[in-house]
Amino acid sequence: KNSSAAVSERQSQLAQFYGCQEPRxxxxxxxxxxxxxxxxxxxxxxxxxxxxxxxxxTMPTSSSAKHxxxxxxxxxxxxxxxxxxxxxxxxxxxxxxxxDYDRNPEAYRPPMERxxxxxxxxxxxxxxxxxxxxxxxxMDCGTPFCQTHTGCPVNNLIPxxxxxxxxxxxxxxxxxxxxxxxxxxxxxxxxxxxxEGACVAGLIDSPVTIKNMEYAIVxxxxxxxxxxxxxxxxxxxxxxxxxxxxxxxxxxxxxxxxQGHKVTVYEREDRPGGLLxxxxxxxxLDKETVIRRIRLLEEExxxxxxxxxxxxxxxxxxxxxxxxxxxxxxxxxxxxxxDVPGREAEGIHFAMEFLTKNQKRLLMTRDGTLESAWDDxxxxxxxxxxxxxxxxxxxxxxxxTSMRHRCKSVVNFxxxxxxxxxxxxxxxxxxxxxxxxxxxxxxxVQAVFGQDPREYGVITTSFLKDEATGRVTGLRTSDAKLxxxxxxxxxxxxxxxxxxxxxxAMGFVSPEQQIADHLGLDRxxxxxxxxxxGDYRASLEGVFAAGDCRxxxxxxxWAINEGRGAALKCDEYLKRVASQAKMAA
Numbered sequence: 079k080n081s082s083a084a085v086s087e088r089q090s091q092l093a094q095f096y097g098c099q100e101p102r103x104x105x106x107x108x109x110x111x112x113x114x115x116x117x118x119x120x121x122x123x124x125x126x127x128x129x130x131x132x133x134x135x136t137m138p139t140s141s142s143a144k145h146x147x148x149x150x151x152x153x154x155x156x157x158x159x160x161x162x163x164x165x166x167x168x169x170x171x172x173x174x175x176x177x178d179y180d181r182n183p184e185a186y187r188p189p190m191e192r193x194x195x196x197x198x199x200x201x202x203x204x205x206x207x208x209x210x211x212x213x214x215x216x217m218d219c220g221t222p223f224c225q226t227h228t229g230c231p232v233n234n235l236i237p238x239x240x241x242x243x244x245x246x247x248x249x250x251x252x253x254x255x256x257x258x259x260x261x262x263x264x265x266x267x268x269x270x271x272x273x274e275g276a277c278v279a280g281l282i283d284s285p286v287t288i289k290n291m292e293y294a295i296v297x298x299x300x301x302x303x304x305x306x307x308x309x310x311x312x313x314x315x316x317x318x319x320x321x322x323x324x325x326x327x328x329x330x331x332x333x334x335x336x337q338g339h340k341v342t343v344y345e346r347e348d349r350p351g352g353l354l355x356x357x358x359x360x361x362x363l364d365k366e367t368v369i370r371r372i373r374l375l376e377e378e379x380x381x382x383x384x385x386x387x388x389x390x391x392x393x394x395x396x397x398x399x400x401x402x403x404x405x406x407x408x409x410x411x412x413x414x415x416x417d418v419p420g421r422e423a424e425g426i427h428f429a430m431e432f433l434t435k436n437q438k439r440l441l442m443t444r445d446g447t448l449e450s451a452w453d454d455x456x457x458x459x460x461x462x463x464x465x466x467x468x469x470x471x472x473x474x475x476x477x478x479t480s481m482r483h484r485c486k487s488v489v490n491f492x493x494x495x496x497x498x499x500x501x502x503x504x505x506x507x508x509x510x511x512x513x514x515x516x517x518x519x520x521x522x523v524q525a526v527f528g529q530d531p532r533e534y535g536v537i538t539t540s541f542l543k544d545e546a547t548g549r550v551t552g553l554r555t556s557d558a559k560l561x562x563x564x565x566x567x568x569x570x571x572x573x574x575x576x577x578x579x580x581x582x583a584m585g586f587v588s589p590e591q592q593i594a595d596h597l598g599l600d601r602x603x604x605x606x607x608x609x610x611x612g613d614y615r616a617s618l619e620g621v622f623a624a625g626d627c628r629x630x631x632x633x634x635x636w637a638i639n640e641g642r643g644a645a646l647k648c649d650e651y652l653k654r655v656a657s658q659a660k661m662a663a
Contacts, residue, residue: 158207170207172244175214181284182212186518189525193481196360196440198267199518203294209243212287216240219278224288228508229276231639232258236273236288239295252299255292260329260638261371263300264354266293267363269635270471276508300370307377314338316652319401321388321593324352325634326625327407328371329641330648331380334405337649341380344397346387349441352409353634356434359475361482361518365441389592402655403620403648406593406607407641410626414584416467420541425550429472429583432457436479459483463576465553466490467538468583476581477519477531488523488531489575493558493565496534535559537567541580552576589627597621606630614644615651622648
């Protein structure tokens with residue numbers, strides 16, 4: 079076997095060959111082997127082959143404990159040897175990676191640890207060896223369903239960036255990722271990963287860890303300094319107003335700015351980011367991640383105007399008069415209510431009100447402005463029996479937030495029955511798998527209280543309240559089942575549940591109507607702004623709509639898709655206006 083001195087000497091020679099400022103003995107074994115292969119192919123005068131390469135960390139982590147590394151006399155056989163499913167040891171290969179290696183997603187921190195803070199759920203990321211193993215599991219399919227309409231809404235080039243990570247070409251992987259996704263640091267944290275539901279490997283086995291890979295690539299880009307402001311070289315002279323700074327608005331603003339237009343984003347809250355800033359809790363998406371991207375967009379020339387509610391303190395007509403086009407990305411913010419007896423009781427809140435106020439309090443605490451700026455309207459679950467009505471991501475976020483408030487108990491009502499453990503016959507691959515799962519909030523309740531918080535097939539029939547104080551004291555429910563005519567109440571199944579705080583997380587029905595009313599925009603049967611998908615033009619010339627205000631409540635990744643699409647159509651419109659003006663002149 080090679081002595082450490084001999085290995086160090088070869089590393090120093092290679093470092094000098096590639097013009098490294100400092101020889102790195104801790105260079106990853108895989109990286110050094112790749113450099114050796116390149117060294118044999120290039121003349122001694124070439125220095126371009128690894129100029130962008132960076133050493134990967136080889137510090138031992140929990141995920142690398144099962145990997146065994148063997149160094150042989152043959153320099154071409156110097157890669158990490160890892161254990162495969164059949165028990166044998168061999169170097170990492172991607173020809174049969176999906177057969178040889180198990181799926182190993184990055185873990186969350188233990189529930190009993192994370193409920194005590196507001197830090198992100200994710201534990202330490204995988205080491206470099208495990209990252210290559212997981213990238214090797216990608217099948218490089220002839221038809222990659224992960225990036226089609228059944229998978230990723232922004233059509234990420236998933237097999238390509240997995241292959242580049244496997245080859246340790248992280249900079250190129252980042253370039254591929256940014257071709258289709260403006261903000262992979264958001265989707266890499268909060269997206270439910272429909273790409274993984276459509277992964278071909280998942281047809282008979284476990285899918286590739288696409289979401290983890292996406293986040294690892296973009297974070298590597300920030301760490302290495304590869305993601306820097308891209309200031310357009312020239313400006314068109316056109317100005318565009320984007321109303322709303324959620325994922326759709328930010329994506330539209332980014333694309334339009336890169337086309338050379340002057341972009342101003344209007345946000346009614348005190349900080350940009352919309353749903354990303356206030357609707358998604360900090361433990362799922364750290365707000366420093368959002369702030370980092372906002373600052374980058376500002377450095378690229380985008381202007382953000384906060385505390386600007388169009389139709390209230392900023393006139394709609396003024397916006398149109400001072401801009402050549404308007405992109406509406408206001409989201410779907412009208413929550414679905416529960417119109418049953420006792421709804422007027424105090425202590426019943428919409429989920430987004432609860433989550434937003436909590437996040438504002440956290441940010442004020444961080445900024446040191448809590449005492450001076452807080453208006454004492456906090457909604458706390460501390461010491462309370464909490465009932466969350468409605469499942470999905472928002473319901474889970476309410477559960478997780480209540481747990482961090484140190485609630486007394488938490489129960490989650492879901493109208494539909496418990497999903498199956500595996501795909502049903504009417505839910506075939508590559509559709510999104512409608513199966514039973516345990517999200518982070520459910521796991522935290524299980525760890526603290528010893529049981530899953532979810533109650534399936536439950537419909538709320540009335541709220542109970544203290545007549546003296548007007549506060550909610552409980553709920554009355556019945557069991558529900560899905561019948562031929564829809565949801566049916568099961569006779570003689572009435573129950574009562576204690577509750578000091580009730581959170582309504584039943585989704586959203588439509589965007590707010592002030593702007594559409596003022597502009598006289600056409601709307602569809604669900605009160606969304608009427609604009610065709612792929613076209614995005616509203617019924618008024620120069621006005622475009624994107625995201626949830628157009629399609630209805632949906633995912634962050636769909637909002638990015640629509641923001642990008644609407645921006646391109648808006649750019650086409652402005653170019654047509656410029657062409658017509660030139661012809662008229």
